[in-house]
Amino acid sequence: MALLARRIHGSPDSQLPIIAVTGTNGKTTTTMLIRQLLMASGMGCGIIGTVLNAAGSIETEAVRTSPESASFFRWVRRSLDEGDHALAVEVSSHAMDLARVHGTEFRVGLFTNLTQDHLDFHENMEAYFRAKARLFLQCSCGLANVDDEYGRRLLNEDPGLRSYGLDAGDYRAENLAMSHVGTSFTLFTPRHRHSVNSPLLGRFNAYNLLAALSSLDMAGFDLDALLPYVGELRGAPGRLERVDMGQGFGVMVDYAHTPDALEKMLIAGKGLLVPGGRLHVLFGCGGDRDRTKRPVMALAVVNGGADVIWHTSDNTRTEDPEQMLDDAARGIPGDILADPVRYHRIADRALAVEAAIMDCRPGDLLLLAGKGHEPYQDVMGVKHPYSDRAAVEAALRGEAIPRPWSQASQAVPGPRRGSG
Numbered sequence: 001m002a003l004l005a006r007r008i009h010g011s012p013d014s015q016l017p018i019i020a021v022t023g024t025n026g027k028t029t030t031t032m033l034i035r036q037l038l039m040a041s042g043m044g045c046g047i048i049g050t051v052l053n054a055a056g057s058i059e060t061e062a063v064r065t066s067p068e069s070a071s072f073f074r075w076v077r078r079s080l081d082e083g084d085h086a087l088a089v090e091v092s093s094h095a096m097d098l099a100r101v102h103g104t105e106f107r108v109g110l111f112t113n114l115t116q117d118h119l120d121f122h123e124n125m126e127a128y129f130r131a132k133a134r135l136f137l138q139c140s141c142g143l144a145n146v147d148d149e150y151g152r153r154l155l156n157e158d159p160g161l162r163s164y165g166l167d168a169g170d171y172r173a174e175n176l177a178m179s180h181v182g183t184s185f186t187l188f189t190p191r192h193r194h195s196v197n198s199p200l201l202g203r204f205n206a207y208n209l210l211a212a213l214s215s216l217d218m219a220g221f222d223l224d225a226l227l228p229y230v231g232e233l234r235g236a237p238g239r240l241e242r243v244d245m246g247q248g249f250g251v252m253v254d255y256a257h258t259p260d261a262l263e264k265m266l267i268a269g270k271g272l273l274v275p276g277g278r279l280h281v282l283f284g285c286g287g288d289r290d291r292t293k294r295p296v297m298a299l300a301v302v303n304g305g306a307d308v309i310w311h312t313s314d315n316t317r318t319e320d321p322e323q324m325l326d327d328a329a330r331g332i333p334g335d336i337l338a339d340p341v342r343y344h345r346i347a348d349r350a351l352a353v354e355a356a357i358m359d360c361r362p363g364d365l366l367l368l369a370g371k372g373h374e375p376y377q378d379v380m381g382v383k384h385p386y387s388d389r390a391a392v393e394a395a396l397r398g399e400a401i402p403r404p405w406s407q408a409s410q411a412v413p414g415p416r417r418g419s420g
Helices: 002-008 027-040 069-081 093-097 125-138 149-157 203-218 223-232 259-272 293-303 321-329 349-359 388-396
Strands: 018-022 045-048 052-055 058-061 086-090 106-111 139-145 162-165 171-179 182-188 193-198 250-254 279-283 308-311 343-345 365-369 376-379 382-385
Touching (some): 027 223, 069 086, 106 125, 106 149, 106 203, 125 149, 193 203, 250 388, 279 349, 293 308, 293 321, 308 321, 308 349, 349 365, 349 388
Parallel strands (some): 018 106, 162 171, 250 365, 279 308, 279 365
Antiparallel strands (some): 045 052, 171 182, 182 193, 376 382
């Protein structure tokens, strides 16, 4: 189907530079940064990813990270026809195994990292890695994160790949400085050195920006023409996104839904705390997905240094939310579970948000993990309207948060659904 779709649309991938980003974490933000930089400099850039599909000025909300091949090549064609200078795409492991991007010619392939995820779909981590690695067979050139264990494996297996990292690599970010207002570093490339100052927060965003700039350089774009626009970057919706309504404490919404992403989010949060402030983390685990990940995610919240844990639901789908909470709670030490000040278990996410907001005091920081940009809660196969940002804003106004799923029937066993 992919080969037929490509032919029907005139092999648009052979006429448009496509930067393909794969990995567990960072795909969405990296592709968004690539698009923002090219758009700001007057060069159009399409995007295909988790949050958005776009070509020129045409934008639509995405359904999945990597669409089916007929839709994928339709968007590549649109991007070419709209005059975009490049296209940034997220490529999921599902897309590779299900041949959604089969036959595509990518100008640059980028590997961000690999941590436990999607083991309900892949047999094990090795199968997950192999799905990601196959992307580079379709790329003219590639980049891999040398600071990641699986990135180093890729680099060892393919000497033709370039590397990037914070302290080592063909592309690297040295003299990294982070604060509550932004990030700066010196970008070293194989040919030049550049000063970079961005409003993006956290170490993981330094990786995302480094990856975006490195891949653009490898795709043949002039970094000197793009760097003046780094100060205008916004990141991706629902990725460490601030919610500010004049309250005396910080609130941020993030899409983190893997152990590694949770821990990195907490590290970033700790760096934003004022002295004496407490770090609150609200998280849940997805239903009908890898159950072995649940206690690991809970342990990541503990290891990340959360002072107050709000344990709740995140797209329960066909599962019993209380059983899901039990699964994850096995990763939390008993002394924390028994501490009513540090640990709060509330299955209904809207009620958990209300309680967390009420518990915050001046100087605290509340991180809401898992939902990010998503505008729904999936309960028993029904996607009820809901967003963490809207829930926080309602709670800060003292309004009740709508809970349309509260009347949903009790979860019963059902078929697992794919993702990606």
